[in-house]
Amino acid sequence: MQNEQMTREEFIRSEISxxxxxxxxxxxxxxxxxxxxxxxxxxxxxxxxxDTQEPVPAIxxxxxxxxxxxxxxxxxxxxSKRGLAFVYQYxxxxxxxxxxxxxxxxxxxxxxxxxxxxxxxxxxxxxxxMGCSYLALTGWVIADILPAKVKTMYLTHYGVFRHTSxxxxxxxxxxxxxxxxxNNAGFKIDADYxxxxxxxxxxxxxxxxxxxxxxxxxxxxxxxxxxxEYWEQGFWKMLRDMPEKVTVPIFMAEGWYDxxxxxxxxxxxxxxxxxxxxxxxxxxAWNHIFQPKLEGHSGxxxxxxxxxxxxxWFFDILVDEKEPQAQVKAYIIGDDSWHLRSxxxxxxxxxxxxxxxxxxxxxxxxxxxxxxGRAGFASYTYDPNNPVISHGAxxxxxxxxxxxxxxxxxxxxxxxxxxxxxxVFEKGFTIFGSISVxxxxxxxxxxxxxxxxxxxxxxxxxxxxxxxxxxxLGYRNGAEARLSYEPESKxxxxxxxxxxxxxxxxxxxxxxxxTSSDFPQYSIHSNYAGCWSFQDKTRIAKQHVYFGxxxxxxxxxxxxxxx
Numbered sequence: 077m078q079n080e081q082m083t084r085e086e087f088i089r090s091e092i093s094x095x096x097x098x099x100x101x102x103x104x105x106x107x108x109x110x111x112x113x114x115x116x117x118x119x120x121x122x123x124x125x126x127d128t129q130e131p132v133p134a135i136x137x138x139x140x141x142x143x144x145x146x147x148x149x150x151x152x153x154x155x156s157k158r159g160l161a162f163v164y165q166y167x168x169x170x171x172x173x174x175x176x177x178x179x180x181x182x183x184x185x186x187x188x189x190x191x192x193x194x195x196x197x198x199x200x201x202x203x204x205x206m207g208c209s210y211l212a213l214t215g216w217v218i219a220d221i222l223p224a225k226v227k228t229m230y231l232t233h234y235g236v237f238r239h240t241s242x243x244x245x246x247x248x249x250x251x252x253x254x255x256x257x258x259n260n261a262g263f264k265i266d267a268d269y270x271x272x273x274x275x276x277x278x279x280x281x282x283x284x285x286x287x288x289x290x291x292x293x294x295x296x297x298x299x300x301x302x303x304x305e306y307w308e309q310g311f312w313k314m315l316r317d318m319p320e321k322v323t324v325p326i327f328m329a330e331g332w333y334d335x336x337x338x339x340x341x342x343x344x345x346x347x348x349x350x351x352x353x354x355x356x357x358x359x360x361a362w363n364h365i366f367q368p369k370l371e372g373h374s375g376x377x378x379x380x381x382x383x384x385x386x387x388x389w390f391f392d393i394l395v396d397e398k399e400p401q402a403q404v405k406a407y408i409i410g411d412d413s414w415h416l417r418s419x420x421x422x423x424x425x426x427x428x429x430x431x432x433x434x435x436x437x438x439x440x441x442x443x444x445x446x447x448x449g450r451a452g453f454a455s456y457t458y459d460p461n462n463p464v465i466s467h468g469a470x471x472x473x474x475x476x477x478x479x480x481x482x483x484x485x486x487x488x489x490x491x492x493x494x495x496x497x498x499x500v501f502e503k504g505f506t507i508f509g510s511i512s513v514x515x516x517x518x519x520x521x522x523x524x525x526x527x528x529x530x531x532x533x534x535x536x537x538x539x540x541x542x543x544x545x546x547x548x549l550g551y552r553n554g555a556e557a558r559l560s561y562e563p564e565s566k567x568x569x570x571x572x573x574x575x576x577x578x579x580x581x582x583x584x585x586x587x588x589x590x591t592s593s594d595f596p597q598y599s600i601h602s603n604y605a606g607c608w609s610f611q612d613k614t615r616i617a618k619q620h621v622y623f624g625x626x627x628x629x630x631x632x633x634x635x636x637x638x639x
Contacts, residue, residue: 157168300609361407
Protein backbone atom coordinates (compact mmCIF):
# COMPACT_ATOMS: atom_id res chain seq x y z
CA MET A 77 0.00 0.00 0.00
CA GLN A 78 1.37 3.39 -0.98
CA ASN A 79 2.91 5.54 1.75
CA GLU A 80 0.85 8.75 1.70
CA GLN A 81 4.05 10.80 2.10
CA MET A 82 5.46 9.44 -1.17
CA THR A 83 4.58 10.33 -4.72
CA ARG A 84 3.47 7.45 -6.93
CA GLU A 85 6.83 7.59 -8.69
CA GLU A 86 8.77 7.44 -5.42
CA PHE A 87 6.63 4.56 -4.17
CA ILE A 88 7.08 2.40 -7.26
CA ARG A 89 10.81 3.10 -7.35
CA SER A 90 11.04 2.16 -3.69
CA GLU A 91 9.10 -1.08 -4.22
CA ILE A 92 11.22 -2.15 -7.20
CA SER A 93 14.38 -1.46 -5.19
CA UNK A 94 13.22 -4.10 -2.67
CA UNK A 95 13.08 -6.82 -5.30
CA UNK A 96 15.76 -9.45 -5.74
CA UNK A 97 16.52 -8.03 -9.17
CA UNK A 98 19.25 -5.43 -8.70
CA UNK A 99 20.54 -2.69 -10.97
CA UNK A 100 23.04 -4.17 -13.44
CA UNK A 101 22.72 -1.91 -16.50
CA UNK A 102 22.70 1.71 -17.41
CA UNK A 103 19.43 2.73 -18.99
CA UNK A 104 19.37 4.49 -22.34
CA UNK A 105 17.49 7.74 -22.81
CA UNK A 106 13.84 6.97 -23.65
CA UNK A 107 12.87 7.06 -27.32
CA UNK A 108 9.47 8.31 -28.48
CA UNK A 109 8.09 7.36 -31.86
CA UNK A 110 4.76 7.65 -33.65
CA UNK A 111 4.08 4.08 -34.73
CA UNK A 112 1.90 3.77 -37.82
CA UNK A 113 -1.04 1.38 -37.50
CA UNK A 114 -1.27 0.82 -41.25
CA UNK A 115 -4.41 2.92 -41.77
CA UNK A 116 -2.83 6.35 -41.61
CA UNK A 117 -3.14 6.64 -37.82
CA UNK A 118 0.02 6.75 -35.70
CA UNK A 119 0.19 6.02 -31.98
CA UNK A 120 2.60 7.54 -29.50
CA UNK A 121 4.98 4.82 -28.34
CA UNK A 122 7.67 5.25 -25.67
CA UNK A 123 10.63 2.85 -25.51
CA UNK A 124 13.02 2.27 -22.60
CA UNK A 125 16.03 -0.02 -23.18
CA UNK A 126 19.11 -1.08 -21.24
CA ASP A 127 22.44 0.12 -22.66
CA THR A 128 23.61 -3.15 -24.19
CA GLN A 129 24.16 -4.53 -27.67
CA GLU A 130 22.64 -7.90 -26.75
CA PRO A 131 18.93 -8.66 -27.39
CA VAL A 132 16.88 -8.30 -24.21
CA PRO A 133 13.40 -9.26 -23.00
CA ALA A 134 10.79 -6.58 -23.70
CA ILE A 135 7.77 -5.83 -21.49
CA UNK A 136 4.88 -4.29 -23.43
CA UNK A 137 1.78 -2.43 -22.30
CA UNK A 138 -0.86 -0.28 -23.98
CA UNK A 139 -2.75 2.39 -22.04
CA UNK A 140 -5.52 4.97 -22.37
CA UNK A 141 -4.67 6.86 -19.16
CA UNK A 142 -2.26 9.81 -19.68
CA UNK A 143 -2.65 10.76 -16.03
CA UNK A 144 -0.65 7.64 -15.11
CA UNK A 145 2.31 8.47 -17.34
CA UNK A 146 4.62 8.86 -14.33
CA UNK A 147 4.04 5.20 -13.39
CA UNK A 148 5.08 3.94 -16.83
CA UNK A 149 8.11 6.20 -16.97
CA UNK A 150 9.49 5.07 -13.63
CA UNK A 151 8.88 1.43 -14.58
CA UNK A 152 10.67 2.02 -17.83
CA UNK A 153 13.66 3.53 -16.05
CA UNK A 154 13.85 0.83 -13.37
CA UNK A 155 13.18 -2.12 -15.69
CA SER A 156 15.85 -0.99 -18.15
CA LYS A 157 18.40 -0.77 -15.33
CA ARG A 158 17.65 -4.42 -14.61
CA GLY A 159 18.11 -5.61 -18.17
CA LEU A 160 14.54 -5.43 -19.49
CA ALA A 161 13.18 -3.19 -22.21
CA PHE A 162 9.88 -1.51 -21.38
CA VAL A 163 7.57 -0.24 -24.11
CA TYR A 164 4.28 1.54 -23.55
CA GLN A 165 1.88 2.99 -26.05
CA TYR A 166 -1.16 5.23 -25.85
CA UNK A 167 -4.41 3.98 -27.37
CA UNK A 168 -6.04 5.94 -30.20
CA UNK A 169 -7.10 9.43 -29.28
CA UNK A 170 -5.31 9.41 -25.90
CA UNK A 171 -1.96 10.62 -24.56
CA UNK A 172 -0.72 12.16 -27.79
CA UNK A 173 -1.78 9.32 -30.11
CA UNK A 174 -3.67 10.19 -33.26
CA UNK A 175 -7.20 9.09 -34.04
CA UNK A 176 -10.52 9.15 -32.19
CA UNK A 177 -10.88 7.54 -28.77
CA UNK A 178 -13.57 4.88 -28.72
CA UNK A 179 -13.19 2.26 -25.98
CA UNK A 180 -12.38 -1.30 -27.08
CA UNK A 181 -13.01 -0.88 -30.80
CA UNK A 182 -9.43 -0.57 -32.14
CA UNK A 183 -7.48 -2.44 -29.47
CA UNK A 184 -7.18 -5.77 -31.27
CA UNK A 185 -5.93 -4.38 -34.58
CA UNK A 186 -3.71 -1.75 -32.97
CA UNK A 187 -2.36 -4.20 -30.42
CA UNK A 188 -1.51 -6.75 -33.09
CA UNK A 189 0.32 -4.17 -35.24
CA UNK A 190 2.24 -2.89 -32.23
CA UNK A 191 3.32 -6.19 -30.75
CA UNK A 192 4.35 -7.53 -34.16
CA UNK A 193 6.51 -4.44 -34.71
CA UNK A 194 8.16 -4.72 -31.28
CA UNK A 195 8.86 -8.44 -31.63
CA UNK A 196 10.32 -7.77 -35.07
CA UNK A 197 13.06 -5.56 -33.64
CA UNK A 198 16.51 -7.16 -33.47
CA UNK A 199 17.04 -5.84 -29.93
CA UNK A 200 14.12 -7.94 -28.63
CA UNK A 201 15.06 -11.43 -27.42
CA UNK A 202 11.61 -12.39 -26.15
CA UNK A 203 8.62 -10.54 -24.71
CA UNK A 204 5.92 -10.39 -22.08
CA UNK A 205 2.71 -8.37 -22.02
CA MET A 206 1.73 -6.47 -18.88
CA GLY A 207 -1.48 -4.67 -17.98
CA CYS A 208 -3.95 -3.89 -15.22
CA SER A 209 -7.65 -3.09 -15.76
CA TYR A 210 -8.18 -1.57 -19.25
CA LEU A 211 -4.48 -2.21 -19.89
CA ALA A 212 -5.17 -5.89 -19.23
CA LEU A 213 -8.04 -5.78 -21.73
CA THR A 214 -5.58 -4.58 -24.38
CA GLY A 215 -3.62 -7.77 -23.69
CA TRP A 216 -6.56 -10.16 -23.62
CA VAL A 217 -7.84 -8.99 -27.02
CA ILE A 218 -4.62 -10.16 -28.73
CA ALA A 219 -3.95 -13.22 -26.58
CA ASP A 220 -4.72 -15.61 -29.44
CA ILE A 221 -2.58 -13.82 -32.07
CA LEU A 222 0.70 -13.33 -30.22
CA PRO A 223 4.05 -13.53 -32.03
CA ALA A 224 6.26 -16.47 -31.06
CA LYS A 225 8.56 -14.18 -29.07
CA VAL A 226 5.78 -13.47 -26.55
CA LYS A 227 6.23 -16.07 -23.81
CA THR A 228 3.79 -14.88 -21.14
CA MET A 229 1.16 -12.30 -20.14
CA TYR A 230 0.77 -10.60 -16.77
CA LEU A 231 -2.86 -9.41 -16.68
CA THR A 232 -4.37 -8.13 -13.45
CA HIS A 233 -7.72 -6.78 -12.24
CA TYR A 234 -9.69 -7.69 -15.33
CA GLY A 235 -12.00 -10.44 -16.55
CA VAL A 236 -13.25 -11.09 -20.07
CA PHE A 237 -16.86 -11.91 -19.09
CA ARG A 238 -18.09 -8.35 -19.50
CA HIS A 239 -21.75 -8.93 -18.67
CA THR A 240 -20.68 -10.20 -15.24
CA SER A 241 -18.82 -6.93 -14.65
CA UNK A 242 -21.73 -4.82 -15.93
CA UNK A 243 -24.83 -6.41 -14.40
CA UNK A 244 -26.24 -8.40 -11.53
CA UNK A 245 -29.63 -9.84 -12.37
CA UNK A 246 -30.69 -6.89 -14.52
CA UNK A 247 -29.25 -4.18 -12.27
CA UNK A 248 -26.42 -2.08 -13.70
CA UNK A 249 -23.19 -1.52 -11.79
CA UNK A 250 -23.25 2.30 -11.78
CA UNK A 251 -20.23 2.85 -9.60
CA UNK A 252 -18.14 0.89 -12.08
CA UNK A 253 -19.33 1.70 -15.58
CA UNK A 254 -21.23 4.97 -15.24
CA UNK A 255 -18.36 6.49 -13.30
CA UNK A 256 -15.80 5.10 -15.78
CA UNK A 257 -17.78 6.50 -18.69
CA UNK A 258 -17.97 9.95 -17.15
CA ASN A 259 -14.19 9.97 -16.64
CA ASN A 260 -13.30 8.43 -20.03
CA ALA A 261 -15.91 9.78 -22.43
CA GLY A 262 -13.32 11.52 -24.58
CA PHE A 263 -14.62 14.95 -23.52
CA LYS A 264 -15.01 16.71 -20.18
CA ILE A 265 -18.19 15.94 -18.24
CA ASP A 266 -19.07 18.36 -15.43
CA ALA A 267 -22.39 16.79 -14.41
CA ASP A 268 -22.89 15.49 -10.88
CA TYR A 269 -22.14 11.76 -10.67
CA UNK A 270 -25.00 10.68 -8.37
CA UNK A 271 -27.48 12.87 -10.21
CA UNK A 272 -26.35 11.18 -13.41
CA UNK A 273 -26.88 7.72 -11.91
CA UNK A 274 -30.42 8.61 -10.81
CA UNK A 275 -31.46 10.34 -14.03
CA UNK A 276 -34.66 8.88 -15.56
CA UNK A 277 -35.00 7.60 -18.13
CA UNK A 278 -31.31 6.85 -17.93
CA UNK A 279 -31.06 6.22 -21.66
CA UNK A 280 -31.05 10.02 -22.05
CA UNK A 281 -28.47 10.85 -19.37
CA UNK A 282 -25.67 11.24 -21.90
CA UNK A 283 -27.36 13.88 -24.05
CA UNK A 284 -29.38 15.60 -21.30
CA UNK A 285 -26.70 15.80 -18.60
CA UNK A 286 -23.37 15.18 -20.30
CA UNK A 287 -23.98 17.08 -23.53
CA UNK A 288 -23.19 14.38 -26.06
CA UNK A 289 -24.59 11.05 -27.19
CA UNK A 290 -22.40 8.04 -26.34
CA UNK A 291 -23.61 5.01 -28.28
CA UNK A 292 -21.15 2.63 -26.62
CA UNK A 293 -22.51 3.58 -23.20
CA UNK A 294 -26.08 3.18 -24.45
CA UNK A 295 -25.23 -0.35 -25.57
CA UNK A 296 -24.07 -1.16 -22.05
CA UNK A 297 -27.14 0.23 -20.28
CA UNK A 298 -29.70 -1.41 -22.56
CA UNK A 299 -28.23 -4.92 -22.94
CA UNK A 300 -29.37 -6.19 -19.53
CA UNK A 301 -30.01 -9.78 -20.68
CA UNK A 302 -26.95 -12.01 -20.50
CA UNK A 303 -28.23 -13.59 -23.72
CA UNK A 304 -28.56 -10.24 -25.51
CA GLU A 305 -26.93 -10.28 -28.96
CA TYR A 306 -24.68 -7.42 -27.85
CA TRP A 307 -22.83 -9.85 -25.57
CA GLU A 308 -23.25 -12.86 -27.89
CA GLN A 309 -21.55 -11.47 -30.97
CA GLY A 310 -18.81 -9.09 -32.00
CA PHE A 311 -16.16 -7.75 -29.65
CA TRP A 312 -17.51 -9.04 -26.33
CA LYS A 313 -18.18 -12.52 -27.68
CA MET A 314 -14.64 -12.61 -29.11
CA LEU A 315 -13.21 -11.48 -25.78
CA ARG A 316 -15.28 -13.98 -23.79
CA ASP A 317 -13.99 -16.84 -25.93
CA MET A 318 -10.37 -15.77 -25.54
CA PRO A 319 -9.30 -17.79 -22.44
CA GLU A 320 -9.68 -21.16 -24.18
CA LYS A 321 -7.45 -19.92 -27.03
CA VAL A 322 -4.51 -18.76 -24.88
CA THR A 323 -1.37 -20.91 -25.09
CA VAL A 324 1.19 -18.96 -23.01
CA PRO A 325 1.37 -18.87 -19.18
CA ILE A 326 -0.85 -16.20 -17.62
CA PHE A 327 -0.41 -14.43 -14.30
CA MET A 328 -3.75 -13.11 -13.03
CA ALA A 329 -4.24 -11.06 -9.88
CA GLU A 330 -7.47 -9.92 -8.31
CA GLY A 331 -8.84 -8.38 -5.13
CA TRP A 332 -11.76 -9.51 -3.01
CA TYR A 333 -12.94 -5.89 -3.34
CA ASP A 334 -12.12 -5.29 -7.00
CA UNK A 335 -15.09 -4.82 -9.31
CA UNK A 336 -13.65 -7.27 -11.87
CA UNK A 337 -13.42 -10.17 -9.40
CA UNK A 338 -16.48 -12.13 -10.54
CA UNK A 339 -15.50 -11.93 -14.20
CA UNK A 340 -11.85 -12.69 -13.45
CA UNK A 341 -12.71 -15.91 -11.60
CA UNK A 342 -14.80 -17.02 -14.58
CA UNK A 343 -11.89 -16.08 -16.86
CA UNK A 344 -9.31 -18.10 -14.93
CA UNK A 345 -11.59 -21.13 -14.79
CA UNK A 346 -12.18 -20.85 -18.57
CA UNK A 347 -8.45 -21.25 -19.36
CA UNK A 348 -7.56 -24.62 -20.85
CA UNK A 349 -6.22 -27.28 -18.51
CA UNK A 350 -2.79 -27.06 -20.16
CA UNK A 351 -2.55 -23.30 -19.62
CA UNK A 352 -3.80 -23.45 -16.02
CA UNK A 353 -1.05 -25.97 -15.28
CA UNK A 354 1.52 -23.23 -15.93
CA UNK A 355 -0.42 -20.15 -14.79
CA UNK A 356 -0.94 -18.31 -11.51
CA UNK A 357 -4.00 -16.71 -9.92
CA UNK A 358 -3.65 -14.47 -6.87
CA UNK A 359 -6.53 -12.89 -4.90
CA UNK A 360 -5.72 -10.38 -2.17
CA ALA A 361 -7.73 -8.29 0.27
CA TRP A 362 -7.51 -5.17 -1.86
CA ASN A 363 -9.56 -2.96 -4.18
CA HIS A 364 -8.88 -1.97 -7.79
CA ILE A 365 -5.70 -0.07 -6.93
CA PHE A 366 -4.24 -2.74 -4.62
CA GLN A 367 -5.27 -1.04 -1.38
CA PRO A 368 -6.34 -3.40 1.45
CA LYS A 369 -9.93 -2.49 2.33
CA LEU A 370 -10.53 -4.06 5.74
CA GLU A 371 -11.78 -1.56 8.28
CA GLY A 372 -12.47 -4.30 10.81
CA HIS A 373 -9.23 -6.27 10.49
CA SER A 374 -5.53 -5.61 10.77
CA GLY A 375 -2.78 -7.63 9.12
CA UNK A 376 0.86 -7.80 8.12
CA UNK A 377 0.61 -10.26 5.22
CA UNK A 378 -1.32 -8.27 2.62
CA UNK A 379 1.47 -8.58 -0.03
CA UNK A 380 0.42 -5.51 -2.00
CA UNK A 381 3.64 -5.06 -4.01
CA UNK A 382 2.52 -5.55 -7.59
CA UNK A 383 5.85 -4.47 -9.07
CA UNK A 384 7.87 -7.08 -7.19
CA UNK A 385 5.48 -9.84 -8.30
CA UNK A 386 5.60 -8.72 -11.91
CA UNK A 387 9.40 -8.56 -11.98
CA UNK A 388 9.70 -12.02 -10.43
CA TRP A 389 7.25 -13.47 -12.98
CA PHE A 390 8.97 -11.91 -15.99
CA PHE A 391 12.49 -12.75 -14.83
CA ASP A 392 11.59 -16.37 -14.14
CA ILE A 393 10.11 -16.88 -17.61
CA LEU A 394 11.96 -14.45 -19.88
CA VAL A 395 15.42 -14.31 -18.30
CA ASP A 396 15.83 -17.62 -16.46
CA GLU A 397 13.53 -19.46 -18.90
CA LYS A 398 11.80 -21.42 -16.15
CA GLU A 399 8.55 -23.30 -16.76
CA PRO A 400 6.00 -21.86 -14.27
CA GLN A 401 3.89 -24.18 -12.15
CA ALA A 402 0.17 -23.91 -11.42
CA GLN A 403 -0.53 -21.80 -8.38
CA VAL A 404 -3.67 -20.36 -6.81
CA LYS A 405 -3.10 -18.15 -3.79
CA ALA A 406 -5.94 -16.52 -1.87
CA TYR A 407 -5.80 -14.25 1.18
CA ILE A 408 -8.07 -15.35 4.04
CA ILE A 409 -9.58 -12.32 5.74
CA GLY A 410 -9.69 -12.68 9.51
CA ASP A 411 -6.76 -15.08 9.53
CA ASP A 412 -4.18 -12.81 7.86
CA SER A 413 -2.94 -15.82 5.93
CA TRP A 414 -2.78 -17.10 2.36
CA HIS A 415 -4.34 -20.33 1.19
CA LEU A 416 -2.18 -21.99 -1.45
CA ARG A 417 -3.23 -24.75 -3.85
CA SER A 418 -2.87 -25.76 -7.49
CA UNK A 419 -6.49 -25.27 -8.57
CA UNK A 420 -9.24 -22.74 -7.92
CA UNK A 421 -12.03 -25.30 -8.15
CA UNK A 422 -12.26 -25.82 -4.41
CA UNK A 423 -14.82 -28.30 -3.12
CA UNK A 424 -15.91 -27.26 0.37
CA UNK A 425 -15.66 -29.92 3.03
CA UNK A 426 -19.15 -28.97 4.15
CA UNK A 427 -21.82 -26.30 4.03
CA UNK A 428 -23.26 -24.34 6.91
CA UNK A 429 -26.87 -23.20 6.69
CA UNK A 430 -28.58 -20.65 8.88
CA UNK A 431 -32.34 -20.32 8.57
CA UNK A 432 -34.40 -17.18 9.16
CA UNK A 433 -36.78 -17.58 12.10
CA UNK A 434 -39.16 -15.43 14.12
CA UNK A 435 -38.08 -12.51 16.28
CA UNK A 436 -36.34 -13.03 19.58
CA UNK A 437 -37.12 -11.24 22.84
CA UNK A 438 -35.15 -8.21 21.61
CA UNK A 439 -37.33 -7.86 18.53
CA UNK A 440 -34.71 -9.03 16.01
CA UNK A 441 -35.31 -11.87 13.54
CA UNK A 442 -33.16 -14.92 14.25
CA UNK A 443 -30.81 -17.12 12.24
CA UNK A 444 -30.97 -20.71 13.47
CA UNK A 445 -29.27 -24.00 12.61
CA UNK A 446 -32.56 -25.74 11.82
CA UNK A 447 -35.43 -24.92 9.48
CA UNK A 448 -38.08 -25.96 11.96
CA GLY A 449 -40.24 -23.23 13.42
CA ARG A 450 -43.50 -21.33 13.18
CA ALA A 451 -44.31 -19.93 9.76
CA GLY A 452 -44.03 -16.17 9.55
CA PHE A 453 -42.99 -13.26 7.42
CA ALA A 454 -41.20 -9.92 7.61
CA SER A 455 -42.51 -6.92 5.69
CA TYR A 456 -41.15 -3.56 4.64
CA THR A 457 -41.91 -0.79 2.18
CA TYR A 458 -39.40 -0.03 -0.58
CA ASP A 459 -39.33 3.48 -2.02
CA PRO A 460 -36.93 3.85 -4.99
CA ASN A 461 -36.64 7.55 -4.26
CA ASN A 462 -35.04 6.76 -0.89
CA PRO A 463 -32.57 3.94 -1.63
CA VAL A 464 -30.24 2.28 0.83
CA ILE A 465 -26.81 3.78 0.21
CA SER A 466 -23.92 1.40 -0.47
CA HIS A 467 -21.51 1.17 2.47
CA GLY A 468 -19.18 -1.79 2.43
CA ALA A 469 -19.16 -3.28 -1.07
CA UNK A 470 -17.12 -5.41 -3.47
CA UNK A 471 -18.22 -3.99 -6.82
CA UNK A 472 -17.41 -0.28 -6.64
CA UNK A 473 -14.80 1.82 -8.46
CA UNK A 474 -15.54 5.53 -8.06
CA UNK A 475 -16.80 5.75 -4.47
CA UNK A 476 -13.66 4.58 -2.74
CA UNK A 477 -14.81 5.42 0.79
CA UNK A 478 -17.55 2.77 0.59
CA UNK A 479 -15.42 -0.03 -0.89
CA UNK A 480 -14.36 -3.06 1.10
CA UNK A 481 -15.28 -4.46 4.48
CA UNK A 482 -16.40 -1.57 6.68
CA UNK A 483 -17.97 -1.00 10.09
CA UNK A 484 -21.74 -1.31 9.79
CA UNK A 485 -24.66 0.50 11.45
CA UNK A 486 -26.91 -1.02 14.08
CA UNK A 487 -29.48 -3.71 13.15
CA UNK A 488 -32.72 -2.44 11.62
CA UNK A 489 -31.13 0.99 11.13
CA UNK A 490 -33.80 1.87 8.57
CA UNK A 491 -37.44 0.92 8.33
CA UNK A 492 -36.79 -0.76 4.98
CA UNK A 493 -33.93 -2.91 6.35
CA UNK A 494 -34.76 -6.26 7.97
CA UNK A 495 -31.93 -7.59 10.16
CA UNK A 496 -31.52 -11.25 11.17
CA UNK A 497 -28.89 -12.36 13.73
CA UNK A 498 -27.52 -15.78 14.71
CA UNK A 499 -26.40 -17.02 18.08
CA VAL A 500 -22.75 -16.99 19.13
CA PHE A 501 -20.40 -19.45 17.39
CA GLU A 502 -18.18 -21.14 19.94
CA LYS A 503 -15.87 -22.38 17.19
CA GLY A 504 -14.65 -20.36 14.23
CA PHE A 505 -15.10 -21.47 10.64
CA THR A 506 -13.57 -20.46 7.30
CA ILE A 507 -15.74 -19.49 4.36
CA PHE A 508 -14.27 -20.07 0.89
CA GLY A 509 -16.38 -19.64 -2.20
CA SER A 510 -19.75 -18.13 -2.99
CA ILE A 511 -22.14 -17.39 -0.14
CA SER A 512 -25.76 -17.73 -1.24
CA VAL A 513 -29.02 -16.57 0.28
CA UNK A 514 -32.32 -18.23 -0.64
CA UNK A 515 -35.47 -16.27 0.15
CA UNK A 516 -39.16 -16.95 -0.24
CA UNK A 517 -40.62 -13.57 -1.16
CA UNK A 518 -43.56 -11.70 -2.62
CA UNK A 519 -44.23 -8.14 -3.75
CA UNK A 520 -47.18 -6.08 -4.93
CA UNK A 521 -45.06 -4.87 -7.87
CA UNK A 522 -44.66 -6.65 -11.22
CA UNK A 523 -40.91 -6.51 -10.76
CA UNK A 524 -38.66 -5.40 -7.93
CA UNK A 525 -35.33 -6.10 -6.24
CA UNK A 526 -34.17 -7.89 -3.10
CA UNK A 527 -30.72 -7.13 -1.69
CA UNK A 528 -28.75 -8.85 1.08
CA UNK A 529 -25.71 -7.91 3.11
CA UNK A 530 -23.89 -10.60 5.14
CA UNK A 531 -21.94 -9.48 8.20
CA UNK A 532 -19.88 -10.74 11.12
CA UNK A 533 -20.68 -9.36 14.57
CA UNK A 534 -17.47 -9.80 16.55
CA UNK A 535 -17.34 -10.57 20.24
CA UNK A 536 -16.83 -6.90 21.16
CA UNK A 537 -19.90 -5.85 19.17
CA UNK A 538 -18.07 -4.49 16.12
CA UNK A 539 -19.94 -5.43 12.93
CA UNK A 540 -18.28 -5.66 9.49
CA UNK A 541 -19.67 -6.74 6.13
CA UNK A 542 -18.49 -9.97 4.52
CA UNK A 543 -20.40 -9.87 1.23
CA UNK A 544 -23.36 -8.22 -0.49
CA UNK A 545 -25.71 -9.52 -3.15
CA UNK A 546 -28.81 -8.50 -5.05
CA UNK A 547 -31.40 -9.97 -7.40
CA UNK A 548 -34.63 -9.03 -9.12
CA LEU A 549 -37.86 -10.89 -9.69
CA GLY A 550 -37.38 -10.39 -13.40
CA TYR A 551 -33.98 -12.11 -13.42
CA ARG A 552 -34.51 -14.42 -10.47
CA ASN A 553 -32.45 -17.56 -10.04
CA GLY A 554 -29.95 -16.86 -12.77
CA ALA A 555 -32.39 -16.22 -15.63
CA GLU A 556 -30.51 -14.99 -18.70
CA ALA A 557 -33.58 -13.15 -20.01
CA ARG A 558 -36.34 -11.35 -18.12
CA LEU A 559 -39.10 -13.44 -16.51
CA SER A 560 -42.64 -12.37 -15.71
CA TYR A 561 -43.99 -12.18 -12.15
CA GLU A 562 -47.55 -12.13 -10.84
CA PRO A 563 -47.85 -9.58 -8.00
CA GLU A 564 -48.51 -11.00 -4.51
CA SER A 565 -47.43 -14.51 -5.52
CA LYS A 566 -44.77 -16.29 -3.48
CA UNK A 567 -41.58 -17.21 -5.30
CA UNK A 568 -38.19 -18.48 -4.26
CA UNK A 569 -35.18 -16.33 -5.20
CA UNK A 570 -31.52 -17.22 -4.79
CA UNK A 571 -28.89 -14.51 -4.39
CA UNK A 572 -25.42 -15.78 -5.28
CA UNK A 573 -22.57 -13.58 -4.12
CA UNK A 574 -19.05 -13.18 -5.41
CA UNK A 575 -16.53 -15.53 -3.82
CA UNK A 576 -14.76 -14.68 -0.58
CA UNK A 577 -12.22 -16.26 1.77
CA UNK A 578 -13.13 -15.22 5.32
CA UNK A 579 -12.56 -16.67 8.79
CA UNK A 580 -15.44 -16.13 11.21
CA UNK A 581 -13.94 -15.81 14.67
CA UNK A 582 -14.91 -17.84 17.74
CA UNK A 583 -17.37 -15.78 19.78
CA UNK A 584 -18.82 -14.03 16.71
CA UNK A 585 -22.35 -13.93 15.33
CA UNK A 586 -23.62 -13.73 11.75
CA UNK A 587 -26.02 -10.98 10.72
CA UNK A 588 -27.81 -10.49 7.43
CA UNK A 589 -29.74 -7.41 6.34
CA UNK A 590 -32.49 -7.73 3.74
CA THR A 591 -33.67 -4.72 1.76
CA SER A 592 -34.36 -3.77 -1.87
CA SER A 593 -31.59 -1.37 -2.90
CA ASP A 594 -27.82 -0.90 -2.77
CA PHE A 595 -27.03 2.39 -4.51
CA PRO A 596 -24.80 3.35 -6.31
CA GLN A 597 -23.22 -0.11 -6.33
CA TYR A 598 -26.31 -1.05 -8.37
CA SER A 599 -28.93 0.91 -10.26
CA ILE A 600 -32.13 1.68 -8.38
CA HIS A 601 -35.05 -0.59 -9.25
CA SER A 602 -38.12 1.46 -10.22
CA ASN A 603 -40.54 -1.33 -9.20
CA TYR A 604 -41.74 -1.51 -12.79
CA ALA A 605 -41.03 -4.33 -15.22
CA GLY A 606 -38.78 -3.73 -18.20
CA CYS A 607 -35.23 -2.62 -18.93
CA TRP A 608 -34.03 -0.35 -16.13
CA SER A 609 -32.56 2.34 -18.40
CA PHE A 610 -35.90 3.03 -20.11
CA GLN A 611 -37.90 3.49 -16.89
CA ASP A 612 -39.19 7.06 -16.51
CA LYS A 613 -41.05 6.75 -13.21
CA THR A 614 -41.01 4.87 -9.89
CA ARG A 615 -43.57 3.44 -7.52
CA ILE A 616 -43.49 2.26 -3.92
CA ALA A 617 -43.58 -1.52 -3.37
CA LYS A 618 -44.68 -3.59 -0.40
CA GLN A 619 -42.22 -6.44 0.14
CA HIS A 620 -42.59 -9.70 2.12
CA VAL A 621 -39.95 -12.24 3.13
CA TYR A 622 -41.36 -15.57 4.38
CA PHE A 623 -39.75 -18.09 6.71
CA GLY A 624 -40.50 -21.17 8.77
CA UNK A 625 -42.71 -24.08 7.89
CA UNK A 626 -43.41 -24.30 4.17
CA UNK A 627 -41.39 -21.20 3.22
CA UNK A 628 -37.77 -21.69 4.16
CA UNK A 629 -35.44 -18.72 3.80
CA UNK A 630 -31.79 -19.28 4.63
CA UNK A 631 -28.14 -18.41 4.06
CA UNK A 632 -25.61 -21.02 2.94
CA UNK A 633 -21.86 -20.78 3.60
CA UNK A 634 -19.27 -22.94 1.76
CA UNK A 635 -16.86 -24.09 4.47
CA UNK A 636 -13.21 -24.68 3.65
CA UNK A 637 -12.28 -26.27 6.93
CA UNK A 638 -13.80 -27.09 10.29
CA UNK A 639 -11.80 -25.91 13.24
